[in-house]
Amino acid sequence: MAGKAQAEGYPSGKEGAGSGVRAQAARAVAAVLAGRSLSEALPPLLAALPARDRGLAQELAFGVLREFEPLAFLADGLVKSRPKPAEVFALLLVGLYQLLHTRVPEHAVVHATVEAARLLKAQRLGGLVNGVLRTFMREREARLARWQAADPATRHALPGWLWQRLGADWPDAREAVAEALGQHPPMTLRVNAAKGTREAYLARLAEAGLAAEPTRHAPFGVRLAQPQPIERLPGFAAGEVSVQDQAAQLCTGLVELHPGLRVLDACAAPGGKTLALLEREPGLAMLALDADATRLVRVTENLARAGLAAEVRAADAGDPASWWDGRPFDLILLDAPCSATGVIRRHPDIKRLRRETDIAALARQQDRLLDALWPLLAPGGRMLYMTCSILREENDVRIDAFLQRRADAIEQPIKAEWGHPLPHGRQTLPGEDGMDGFYYCLLARAS
Known part of the structure; x- marks a missing residue:
């Protein structure tokens, strides 16, 4: 304990x-x-x-x-x-x-x-x-x-099925992951680079009496020594900084951006990725899509706070016929619905709400979204598939199956100092460098 x-x-x-x-x-x-x-x-x-x-x-x-x-x-x-x-x-x-x-x-x-x-x-x-x-x-x-x-699962405060899954997927790291999932997570911020530098924001935090340090891998990330109410964060109301874990921030470094690029954030709520990309390149033609209209309110609020513009729409990403205008996207971000096992330390109720039988159903949903969204990608375009799961059935196993189904899908290697390389894509594990557990894989559509 x-x-x-x-x-x-x-x-x-x-x-x-x-x-x-x-x-x-x-x-x-x-x-x-x-x-x-x-x-x-x-x-x-x-x-x-x-x-x-x-x-x-x-x-x-x-x-x-x-x-x-x-x-x-x-x-x-x-x-x-x-x-x-x-x-x-x-x-x-x-x-x-x-x-x-x-x-x-x-x-x-x-x-x-x-x-x-x-x-x-x-x-x-x-x-x-x-x-x-x-x-x-x-x-x-x-x-x-x-x-x-x-039994070991009880000692490590995990459901038995999850302990077994971690042993199968991460045998050498299981104990460390289990320990990390039981810890209080750090509060990490993303500095809006369009409104100031990370160094300048760290100085502002120090002036406000808030201890913080730069994150190791996310170039705009700041980790607070102690969690704080957002009202205490300098510049938060003006969109100068947002709350986002370092692992989630890594997505912006995996894609190339330029003005006019047509981008779909397919499962956008609550909007962290949408904002992070627009902060780097405000000239993106961004569509933020999510099936949950209630959660999309947060996306709209965050865009307004940061003074950024995007089209926000409630729709099922897996049913393009109901919302797509026929114009292909240059970049699609698919933050697929998943078990969220990589963020249990932030949401410990996941251990009670998630069942092992859910994983196969989630995998089917991930396949459905991959297959539905891929034809919307322009030739030469990119898709960044990501989850906050640490279970390989939802991650590189899904990509392996997708690559076998789509001859025009080409994996783009991710070379990084963070996380663990998998047969397809790259995985961060909870607790490593203070991060949550996230999976990323970058795919290109053949020209």
Whole structure:
């Protein structure tokens, strides 16, 4: 398990938050266990809390999902069966997480977590919550020893299927990847090179009292020493900087740009790639497409913040007949829907929401998009295929199958100091140089 945690902007030792925070965190975890994403479930629950308490509630919800497998193992060993409603089991996990990963005193953990059962309308189970937490406190070392003797997936806080997949795909790196997926991710920024240099922005951050360093591989990237609210970032509202992981920023260095180039960002939301390309070359004829109209609102907002122009359209990229005007594209970016296993440290709910059976379905969707979009590419044009997955079935295996289907597709080698070369394309792994896990492959259509 990870060490003592501290939420962004909230000191872990603060005791004043109380039972409401624990109840809301438990509701968020239970919602994820029922199949909702944390990004959907958590915001309205946080909004019901005083502003001063939201940081701890967020830490507890994210932390429980990050450490779910060990916490569930410990909880299951302390009860005959998982209590119902589901919020009470989630509350047990919230209590155990506090005892293991925060500096909140034990007596305060027990009191506030038992009180939270009342807020969850499960006061009859308050005694169970009290007993479980106190038993764990008495038997802590023995219980943790049992966890250490558990199966490797549980010890590494991963679902069993994902642990097995990592062993098959990355046998030499599996332990390091598993450890990285359990860490708090860095907050990385992309400086808008059209509005200033990275060196100048680092100086502005220093003037604002914010420690930061340049990223190793992304030429416009800046990694903050500590995550910050975007309101504290100099120039954010004026589009001088955006939040984007270093691995996601690498896409701009893999393609050649010039004014008038007709570009399709096929799965554009929330717009990081669209902005990154336009910041390098504002004269692109850019179409930002996404099937989710709600998420496209973020693309429009980000374009407006940066003062950049692109056509934004809601449509299924895999059904060009419904949106394509017949004019070929010079460059297509396909950030394909995927398992998102490379960004679990940012979205730990992925471990609960994703199933092994999803991977084959995602692979079919990736094939569908590749096949549908390829004919839209002009002869001599380029397609950059990318995912935030670390599973090869979604990455180089997909490209290998595509190259066998399309005689006019030619892989362009990616020569770089980052990541790992695969039979097709290149992969970054979580934690390496502070990056998320991303896959890239550049293809050219024969002239």
